[in-house]
Amino acid sequence: MSGSPDTALEMRGIVKEFPGVKALKDVTFSCVQGEVHGLVGENGAGKSTLMKVLSGVHPYPTYDGEIFIKGKLARFPGTREAERAGIAIIHQELNLIAELTVAGNMFLGREPVKRPFGVIDIKKMNADAQKYLSAFIMNLDPGTLVKDLSVGKQQMVEIAKALSINAKVLVLDEPTSALTETETACLFQVVRELKKQNVTMIYISHKLEEIFEICDRVTVLRDGETVGTQDIRDLDRDKLVSLMVGRDLTNLYPERAARIGDEVLRVSNLNVAHPFLPGERVVRDVSFSARRGEVLGISGLMGSGRSELVTALFGAFPADVRGEVFIEGRRVQLKSPRKAIRDGLALVTEDRKQYGLVLDMSVGENVTLACLDTISPMQWIPAKRELECIDKYLKELNIKAATHRVAVKTLSGGNQQKVVIAKWLANAPGILILDEPTRGVDVGARFEIYQIMNRLAEAGVCIIMVSSEMQEVLGMSDRILVMHEGRLTGEFTRAEATQEKIMACATGAAPAAHGRDS
Amino acid sequence: MGKKNPVLNFLIENGMYIVMLLIFVYFAASAPGFLTANNLARIPLQSAFVILIATGMTMVIITGGIDLSVGSVVAFTAVIFSIILKRYELAVPLAVLAALAAGSLSGVTSGFFVVKFRVPPFIATLAMMTIARGLARLFAQNTKIFIENPGIEKYSDFIMIKQVAVTEAIGIPYLVILMLAVVTLLGLVLMKTRFGRYIIATGGNEEASRLSGVNVNRVKFLVYVINAFLAAAVGIMMASKFMNGNPEFGVMWELDAIAACVVGGTSLMGGKGNIFKVLLGALLIGMLDNGLLIQGRSSEMIYIIKGIIILGAVIIDQIKER
Numbered sequence A: 001m002s003g004s005p006d007t008a009l010e011m012r013g014i015v016k017e018f019p020g021v022k023a024l025k026d027v028t029f030s031c032v033q034g035e036v037h038g039l040v041g042e043n044g045a046g047k048s049t050l051m052k053v054l055s056g057v058h059p060y061p062t063y064d065g066e067i068f069i070k071g072k073l074a075r076f077p078g079t080r081e082a083e084r085a086g087i088a089i090i091h092q093e094l095n096l097i098a099e100l101t102v103a104g105n106m107f108l109g110r111e112p113v114k115r116p117f118g119v120i121d122i123k124k125m126n127a128d129a130q131k132y133l134s135a136f137i138m139n140l141d142p143g144t145l146v147k148d149l150s151v152g153k154q155q156m157v158e159i160a161k162a163l164s165i166n167a168k169v170l171v172l173d174e175p176t177s178a179l180t181e182t183e184t185a186c187l188f189q190v191v192r193e194l195k196k197q198n199v200t201m202i203y204i205s206h207k208l209e210e211i212f213e214i215c216d217r218v219t220v221l222r223d224g225e226t227v228g229t230q231d232i233r234d235l236d237r238d239k240l241v242s243l244m245v246g247r248d249l250t251n252l253y254p255e256r257a258a259r260i261g262d263e264v265l266r267v268s269n270l271n272v273a274h275p276f277l278p279g280e281r282v283v284r285d286v287s288f289s290a291r292r293g294e295v296l297g298i299s300g301l302m303g304s305g306r307s308e309l310v311t312a313l314f315g316a317f318p319a320d321v322r323g324e325v326f327i328e329g330r331r332v333q334l335k336s337p338r339k340a341i342r343d344g345l346a347l348v349t350e351d352r353k354q355y356g357l358v359l360d361m362s363v364g365e366n367v368t369l370a371c372l373d374t375i376s377p378m379q380w381i382p383a384k385r386e387l388e389c390i391d392k393y394l395k396e397l398n399i400k401a402a403t404h405r406v407a408v409k410t411l412s413g414g415n416q417q418k419v420v421i422a423k424w425l426a427n428a429p430g431i432l433i434l435d436e437p438t439r440g441v442d443v444g445a446r447f448e449i450y451q452i453m454n455r456l457a458e459a460g461v462c463i464i465m466v467s468s469e470m471q472e473v474l475g476m477s478d479r480i481l482v483m484h485e486g487r488l489t490g491e492f493t494r495a496e497a498t499q500e501k502i503m504a505c506a507t508g509a510a511p512a513a514h515g516r517d518s
Numbered sequence B: 001m002g003k004k005n006p007v008l009n010f011l012i013e014n015g016m017y018i019v020m021l022l023i024f025v026y027f028a029a030s031a032p033g034f035l036t037a038n039n040l041a042r043i044p045l046q047s048a049f050v051i052l053i054a055t056g057m058t059m060v061i062i063t064g065g066i067d068l069s070v071g072s073v074v075a076f077t078a079v080i081f082s083i084i085l086k087r088y089e090l091a092v093p094l095a096v097l098a099a100l101a102a103g104s105l106s107g108v109t110s111g112f113f114v115v116k117f118r119v120p121p122f123i124a125t126l127a128m129m130t131i132a133r134g135l136a137r138l139f140a141q142n143t144k145i146f147i148e149n150p151g152i153e154k155y156s157d158f159i160m161i162k163q164v165a166v167t168e169a170i171g172i173p174y175l176v177i178l179m180l181a182v183v184t185l186l187g188l189v190l191m192k193t194r195f196g197r198y199i200i201a202t203g204g205n206e207e208a209s210r211l212s213g214v215n216v217n218r219v220k221f222l223v224y225v226i227n228a229f230l231a232a233a234v235g236i237m238m239a240s241k242f243m244n245g246n247p248e249f250g251v252m253w254e255l256d257a258i259a260a261c262v263v264g265g266t267s268l269m270g271g272k273g274n275i276f277k278v279l280l281g282a283l284l285i286g287m288l289d290n291g292l293l294i295q296g297r298s299s300e301m302i303y304i305i306k307g308i309i310i311l312g313a314v315i316i317d318q319i320k321e322r
Helices: A047-054 A079-084 A102-106 A122-135 A151-164 A181-196 A208-214 A237-245 A306-313 A337-342 A352-356 A363-375 A383-396 A413-425 A443-458 A470-476 A499-506 B006-013 B015-030 B037-062 B070-088 B092-116 B121-140 B153-166 B174-192 B194-204 B206-211 B216-242 B253-263 B275-294 B299-321
Strands: A007-018 A021-032 A036-040 A064-069 A072-074 A087-090 A169-173 A200-204 A217-222 A225-231 A263-273 A281-291 A295-300 A321-327 A330-332 A345-348 A431-435 A462-466 A479-484 A487-493
Touching: A007 A047, A021 A036, A021 A047, A021 A200, A021 A217, A036 A047, A036 A208, A047 A169, A047 A200, A079 A087, A087 A151, A102 A122, A102 A151, A122 A151, A151 A169, A151 A181, A181 A200, A181 A208, A200 A208, A208 A237, A217 A237, A225 A237, A237 A499, A263 A306, A263 A462, A281 A306, A281 A462, A281 A487, A295 A306, A295 A470, A295 A499, A306 A345, A306 A431, A306 A462, A337 A345, A345 A413, A352 A413, A352 B206, A363 A383, A363 A413, A363 B194, A383 A413, A413 A431, A413 A443, A443 A462, A443 A470, A462 A470, A470 A499, A479 A499, A487 A499, B006 B015, B006 B299, B015 B275, B015 B299, B037 B070, B037 B174, B037 B194, B037 B216, B037 B253, B037 B275, B070 B092, B070 B121, B070 B216, B070 B253, B092 B121, B092 B216, B153 B174, B153 B216, B174 B194, B174 B216, B174 B275, B194 B206, B194 B216, B206 B216, B253 B275, B253 B299, B275 B299
Parallel strands: A021 A225, A036 A200, A036 A217, A087 A169, A169 A200, A295 A462, A295 A479, A345 A431, A431 A462
Antiparallel strands: A007 A021, A007 A064, A064 A072, A217 A225, A263 A281, A263 A321, A321 A330, A479 A487
């Protein structure tokens, strides 16, 4: 059926729809036996969905199209069957049990046992584990507890586990996002070794330098479609970037008539330590400023330190933060969210269910949660005053809820997001930070959120928007900062910014030349 | 929530009230003497101490915590109060203040460990439970400390406390009036004040609350202090009522209080609860105790039946959640 005999895997005409969204529209993808095949694209391009279809997370027949493994039609009703066919995914989040040994994890659920009592044969298990570990130059004692291993080593255990289940196609999903440079080098060594042993690998990464270093071929996805598959030798960074972003801006972004005023925020040499890796930093020497009435976009790929930067500014990042921050010329300490709110900051967090809303509380109670200090200076909450505040923002932001008394969890994603924004507006912040303000929000509510941002900017609020959506950053920002591996690698005005320039800075492909020349 | 059957829905929505009504009717029919004004008035009086503790417990549970120490704190405070009166012959108001402070200190300690060292509330208050009980027995040297010679002038204030614990006004015991006042006060704090709102928010989503500027550590700390303060007040009244400080006061009361909270619909996951419903929950349990006793059931049977009813109440709540 499939092209040549050495085609390990082929996916044809894959279409996957979710309610309201077509995540994959006619994707074609194939791997040659023993190659390392890069899979790239912007966030939301469909990489993860495609891999979920391949691995049976989205089982047949919830998608359209055909999958061939070694030329044979495969229709996986679940992940187990996909695993049996030799498909293994190493996820970004590792799935190991910290209190078990390396071998214990590798053979979890299929431990060799001694008859007649079914006691685990630890000796044999360790020996078996050793076989797989040493097969690809892994210097690791199978008796070590997984919790005593670094993240990099843990990932190796996952890979060894996959191989011990006889994986033929190994999918590595952003494998280096939590690794140090040394660990990354180590991983690449293993990948090369596996390649020699004819294992096919699909390598998903936002870091283009890695794609160029390790992959043989690369497939680019954009908006759920295959842009193309090319030999890595025929590409350079610029070409790859333009394949990833090459599309027109649609007219999704409303006009804004804000007057940009004085500087309200100045950050100088901000450094944020890594929460668990000692010596590592997630934000490095970042300096920038923002003005009244300005929308400052912060772009960057996943793991570039964008969210860490704004969370630290809000006094909410659980690690050491160094540097100086001035608000309206006054030096402020980044001690706690409470303090940050008093300094006039507001942060609409990335994950509204986890960090933005108290889901069981009512819409109204969520709206006033951050401004109760002002509504009720003496402990008692005056019902009328609270209601006035709630009504004002429900109207102003056009929040669609039956009444303000319904639990906020019953609202749609877009309305929930507007409730989070309302909570902060009720506090009249001078600086509003929005982290991924339109994630999981439908197109209509999205437009409304942009309009709200514009109105605020016009009223003189300084808006800082973190977004991984290139179009959104380009469409909304007056000025754009780009981050890569914790550093600022680019700064553009709205006029000079292009998707290609931003992508080049975001992937570390461009030298930080655009620096501070605006 | 199933919308198919309106009758079933109504039953589930009002489960606790219906169960309460059924039990009431059952005892009225089967336990002679249950349905008399005298007996019915006894139920809130018998439950008053546990209800006082349960109101504080409700706040703790809403933040997502639990407090196992309050029963021991009752005994600890009763003993401290009695010793201060007897040995040091301090003026009664001073003795009351000292005992309240000593009892509250246990809440300060639990709260401190929960907030500062992230000790799970179950563990922190379990430790406090055994420590406070141990201290009570140690100070009392394992016997009751009797408060005697009440005739003396300086004990007149003390008699007043005793009267709160045992006498009544216009047919309602002072203790019940006090209990209702506390329930109303804390019920309003929970529903109508900023602090109450923060308690619910903290239990509902601690991280989101913290990011909204709520001082979640202060909220969590304070609920343990309030709960211990109420337990201390109960300890003082117990000592006054029985004229002694007994280190075995309040055994298992924390569990009775938790049961009342749960029957009253308080979610152990935090974020949800209503003190007035907890009052009803406690009265339901009190009514069971009272009715079963009148029926002449053995205490073993009463335990078993109570357990079953508690389980049933929670199951109704679980179904309601779905």
